[in-house]
Amino acid sequence: MxxxxxxxxxxxxxxxxxxxxxxxxxxxxxxxxxxxxxxxxxxxxxxKWGAFGPPHRYGEIAELIEQRIKDGEWAPGTRIPSADVFAETYGSSGRTAARAIHMLALKGVLVFERRAYYVT
Missing domain, CATH: 1.10.287 (Helix Hairpins)
Structure with a gap:
């Protein structure tokens, strides 16, 4: 309510x-x-709203990427595609996709090494 x-x-x-x-x-x-x-x-x-208002698109994209990782699309140590690829795949801006990837890195799902993100 x-x-x-x-x-x-x-x-x-x-x-x-x-x-x-x-x-x-x-x-x-x-x-x-x-x-x-x-x-x-x-x-x-x-x-569908969180504690602070409507959900953000980057959160939805992060959930989709994380699900693909859980489904085994990328094994641990595998480099994931760039933010531009995810932006095109999910119909968002590159900045939104980059924010989703960064969110997954903060969560520990991805790690940033040698100018790219890898699955942990």
Whole structure:
């Protein structure tokens, strides 16, 4: 269950995104893309949200990569593809894919050596 304050905050954020998007050519394309993505996240079912709001795309990509590792696609010590390859595979930006890989490194699933990431 959501509280009235949470519902009000979500409604205000959606209104703000719509208002900013209504300015059209006056806002930079990068901001418009970000606002549309955030607006889409606000419309996701609340059960999928974490403690701090809607899930982030890099977290979803990290889960997909980790599942591929668990399924044995890459053995320990194997170099994984670059962030650009994952970005193309999952339809995200290179920065988002790189953040997913970094998240897995922080988790201990990957290790960074010789300018590449390897499965631990």
């Amino acid at each position: 959501t509280t009235i304050q949470e519902d009000r905050a979500i409604a205000e954020l959606a209104w703000l995104a719509n208002t900013m998007l209504s300015y059209g050519p006056l806002i930079p394309d990068s901001l418009a893309v970000m606002l549309r993505a955030y607006k889409a996240e606000l419309q996701q079912p609340r059960e």
